[in-house]
Amino acid sequence: MCKKDTELQLQLLDKEELGKRLSRIKAAMEACGLDSILISDNANKFYITGRVFSGFIYYNIADQWPVYAVKRPTVLHDNRMCTIKKPENLAEILYDSTLCNAPTRLGMELNLCPYSQVLRIEKALPEVTVKDASAVMRQARSVKTPLQVVLMKESEERMTRVYKEIPGLYRPGMSDIELQIEIERALRLEGCLGQFRISGDEMELFMGSLLVGENSDTPSPYDFAMGGAGMHPSLPVGADGTLIRPNQPVMVDMNGNFNGYMVDMTRCYADGEVPQTVLSAHRLSCKIVAELTAMARPGVEAKALYERAYAMAVQAGLESYFMGHRQHAGFVGHGIGIEVNEAPVLAPRSRDILEAGNTIALEPKFVLPGHGAVGIENTILVKESGQAETLTTCPEDIIPLS
Amino acid sequence: MCKKDTELQLQLLDKEELGKRLSRIKAAMEACGLDSILISDNANKFYITGRVFSGFIYYNIADQWPVYAVKRPTVLHDNRMCTIKKPENLAEILYDSTLCNAPTRLGMELNLCPYSQVLRIEKALPEVTVKDASAVMRQARSVKTPLQVVLMKESEERMTRVYKEIPGLYRPGMSDIELQIEIERALRLEGCLGQFRISGDEMELFMGSLLVGENSDTPSPYDFAMGGAGMHPSLPVGADGTLIRPNQPVMVDMNGNFNGYMVDMTRCYADGEVPQTVLSAHRLSCKIVAELTAMARPGVEAKALYERAYAMAVQAGLESYFMGHRQHAGFVGHGIGIEVNEAPVLAPRSRDILEAGNTIALEPKFVLPGHGAVGIENTILVKESGQAETLTTCPEDIIPLS
Numbered sequence: 099m100c101k102k103d104t105e106l107q108l109q110l111l112d113k114e115e116l117g118k119r120l121s122r123i124k125a126a127m128e129a130c131g132l133d134s135i136l137i138s139d140n141a142n143k144f145y146i147t148g149r150v151f152s153g154f155i156y157y158n159i160a161d162q163w164p165v166y167a168v169k170r171p172t173v174l175h176d177n178r179m180c181t182i183k184k185p186e187n188l189a190e191i192l193y194d195s196t197l198c199n200a201p202t203r204l205g206m207e208l209n210l211c212p213y214s215q216v217l218r219i220e221k222a223l224p225e226v227t228v229k230d231a232s233a234v235m236r237q238a239r240s241v242k243t244p245l246q247v248v249l250m251k252e253s254e255e256r257m258t259r260v261y262k263e264i265p266g267l268y269r270p271g272m273s274d275i276e277l278q279i280e281i282e283r284a285l286r287l288e289g290c291l292g293q294f295r296i297s298g299d300e301m302e303l304f305m306g307s308l309l310v311g312e313n314s315d316t317p318s319p320y321d322f323a324m325g326g327a328g329m330h331p332s333l334p335v336g337a338d339g340t341l342i343r344p345n346q347p348v349m350v351d352m353n354g355n356f357n358g359y360m361v362d363m364t365r366c367y368a369d370g371e372v373p374q375t376v377l378s379a380h381r382l383s384c385k386i387v388a389e390l391t392a393m394a395r396p397g398v399e400a401k402a403l404y405e406r407a408y409a410m411a412v413q414a415g416l417e418s419y420f421m422g423h424r425q426h427a428g429f430v431g432h433g434i435g436i437e438v439n440e441a442p443v444l445a446p447r448s449r450d451i452l453e454a455g456n457t458i459a460l461e462p463k464f465v466l467p468g469h470g471a472v473g474i475e476n477t478i479l480v481k482e483s484g485q486a487e488t489l490t491t492c493p494e495d496i497i498p499l500s
Numbered sequence: 501m502c503k504k505d506t507e508l509q510l511q512l513l514d515k516e517e518l519g520k521r522l523s524r525i526k527a528a529m530e531a532c533g534l535d536s537i538l539i540s541d542n543a544n545k546f547y548i549t550g551r552v553f554s555g556f557i558y559y560n561i562a563d564q565w566p567v568y569a570v571k572r573p574t575v576l577h578d579n580r581m582c583t584i585k586k587p588e589n590l591a592e593i594l595y596d597s598t599l600c601n602a603p604t605r606l607g608m609e610l611n612l613c614p615y616s617q618v619l620r621i622e623k624a625l626p627e628v629t630v631k632d633a634s635a636v637m638r639q640a641r642s643v644k645t646p647l648q649v650v651l652m653k654e655s656e657e658r659m660t661r662v663y664k665e666i667p668g669l670y671r672p673g674m675s676d677i678e679l680q681i682e683i684e685r686a687l688r689l690e691g692c693l694g695q696f697r698i699s700g701d702e703m704e705l706f707m708g709s710l711l712v713g714e715n716s717d718t719p720s721p722y723d724f725a726m727g728g729a730g731m732h733p734s735l736p737v738g739a740d741g742t743l744i745r746p747n748q749p750v751m752v753d754m755n756g757n758f759n760g761y762m763v764d765m766t767r768c769y770a771d772g773e774v775p776q777t778v779l780s781a782h783r784l785s786c787k788i789v790a791e792l793t794a795m796a797r798p799g800v801e802a803k804a805l806y807e808r809a810y811a812m813a814v815q816a817g818l819e820s821y822f823m824g825h826r827q828h829a830g831f832v833g834h835g836i837g838i839e840v841n842e843a844p845v846l847a848p849r850s851r852d853i854l855e856a857g858n859t860i861a862l863e864p865k866f867v868l869p870g871h872g873a874v875g876i877e878n879t880i881l882v883k884e885s886g887q888a889e890t891l892t893t894c895p896e897d898i899i900p901l902s
Contacts, residue, residue, distance in 0.1 A: 140701070148734075149736065151721040152721040152722070171727070172827050208616045212610065212613060213608075213610040213614070213617075214611045283685045291706065299542070300540075300554050305694060317573035319573055332550075332693065334552055357732055425573055
């Protein structure tokens with residue numbers, strides 16, 4: 099797993115895999131009228147190269163392969179790589195080198211790239227018209243290649259192994275954070291990288307969330323499905339030190355990143371039987387997940403899945419508790435892969451249309467005042483034909499803690 | 501430590517503390533010719549409010565207090581807070597409310613704020629001239645108030661407690677990552693929040709770094725003092741699974757964030773005696789830290805500290821190993837507090853001038869091929885008069901692991 103040979107640093111994706119990803123990027127670029135893109139976001143660089151480096155990737159649709167403008171590590175070189183010290187050095191590479199065609203309508207990640215950086219690049223490349231390529235990369239990344247699915251399944255296998263160990267980590271009298279810390283350690287020993295990649299400046303989370311009791315109903319600043327006060331107002335989300343009591347749901351939604359690709363999986367646990375209302379809401383969550391999994395086929399509108407989930411909550415009289423109680427999340431699922439908030443988004447006003455190769459986390463959860471949070475989250479793979487494949491294999495029932 | 505009463509969510513900094521911070525912000529704004537600022541970065545919002553929320557802080561120097569434009573949590577309100585759904589709602593608050601004076605020359609964090617977001621705000625506030633306020637916030641935050649120093653000392657005390665426990669966590673035959681995971685758990689049980697706040701899109705780190713052997717010499721894409729291959733090319737920094745051998749330095753540089761404020765502290769450990777060359781380099785690191793601590797007084801140029809450290813490395817014939825070997829970091833220290841890369845920066849071309857209240861991590865480290873990384877990192881507080889105060893209290897010698 100670890101690379102002793104530093105020459106491996108030079109290794110990028112093999113050309114067949116890179117070709118598949120570039121063809122998706124190229125199609126999205128053509129739809130936006132872009133001849134070239136300049137990528138600086140780590141998640142997007144990882145998508146294109148299979149590794150993270152400091153610098154830029156430039157790709158012109160008239161060229162076969164991208165050019166890598168590398169600031170750091172300083173030893174990373176092959177024949178498509180150039181060293182840069184600052185963004186202004188891009189001009190020499192894009193205009194004066196024989197590595198690539200020069201840009202005209204250049205896409206950049208304007209939703210992510212800081213304003214000052216875009217201005218510097220516009221100034222360094224005065225003949226270029228800069229356009230927004232955020233949607234290009236989002237669209238390209240929303241459909242996974244078979245290799246990406248294999249990597250997600252690898253992460254899932256290791257994550258499920260740990261989720262099954264959780265009852266052995268629990269001791270009566272533990273607080274939410276104490277149990278979470280033991281799960282964190284088990285995940286890390288299993289190879290979890292810990293890093294939770296999320297798109298968006300305001301989003302932060304450390305290693306996942308474990309919720310019990312009234313804390314589940316504490317609104318958070320972050321746009322996650324569930325809230326929680328957290329251990330400190332500098333990071334107000336998740337476990338807050340609440341004691342885990344018997345007969346209460348314990349919702350575990352931890353980090354599943356073992357190789358740069360994540361699955362998202364939530365399971366509930368309990369020390370003893372939970373009350374009937376909790377059990378009913380949990381079963382409804384499982385039913386909604388099953389229903390959405392059956393609906394998730396190419397061509398289906400993402401918002402139709404949200405509407406179906408909401409309708410099922412209404413039918414059960416549980417809409418006040420659906421996706422939160424004091425504060426409601428505005429979605430029931432989201433694309434997942436390199437980041438936890440990829441396309442498609444399953445939300446009322448989403449314009450996303452499902453495609454084969456989408457990997458989607460479905461998380462219809464309920465917050466029941468006086469009880470806590472219940473429900474499950476599965477990651478599914480939308481297939482060309484037939485029902486979507488459920489990637490998360492841990493049993494869905496509430497799992498006994500002892 | 502955890503907040504059971506959700507009413508506490510409304511709590512912001514007390515007015516005396518907020519006043520101190522605003523007076524620093526105001527002075528920096530006046531120096532830049534700004535009448536108002538609009539803040540959206542989480543670290544800057546935490547600086548001004550003592551908590552994180554989704555939304556904006558608007559402050560006009562003609563007003564006594566800021567206005568908080570809150571998107572989420574939806575229940576967060578007091579008489580200076582307004583609810584917004586999107587950036588365009590700012591126009592109503594800034595122009596039509598009685599809460600504040602309208603902006604003219606408006607500062608925004610243009611080094612951090614995505615290009616698209618700045619454009620939306622410019623469009624929503626057409627009468628405004630948007631200017632860069634990145635330096636304003638960086639300058640304001642570089643000098644800590646007495647309360648901020650107290651919070652950093654609290655973090656330090658808990659961090660040092662864990663650093664002293666490390667020998668008890670070590671078992672012969674462990675790999676670097678196995679020892680790191682036990683340290684992570686001990687830190688978390690001590691109350692560490694885990695989150696490593698770093699300014700800059702390209703910067704990522706999970707919970708810190710533990711380096712042994714040749715891995716210490718692996719260049720990384722990130723602008724940290726030290727590198728390491730990491731466990732996967734998606735997060736190529738730090739421990740890579742190398743076995744910890746006897747008589748070898750083990751460099752521990754972990755996360756010290758217990759309350760939103762961090763100290764930075766590196767210590768070296770070893771199972772048995774290290775070779776004389778390693779010991780000499782370690783002692784030189786301690787000497788450089790002592791020398792820079794003595795030099796760090798108000799009015800001193802930050803680059804003078806870098807130059808002195810480098811000169812000491814040259815004098816010892818160790819300049820090839822100073823701040824890395826195959827790849828060299830370009831600094832010997834950095835401001836620290838809410839984020840790990842605050843002002844001042846101790847680097848050859850830094851223009852920063854030290855001020856009383858700066859908290860600076862000094863980390864003159866050496867990477868010795870065939871041995872690994874050695875040296876220490878202390879966090880110091882620059883005082884109005886007299887020598888800087890060392891905030892990190894763990895013993896500086898190489899600590900025996902068994």
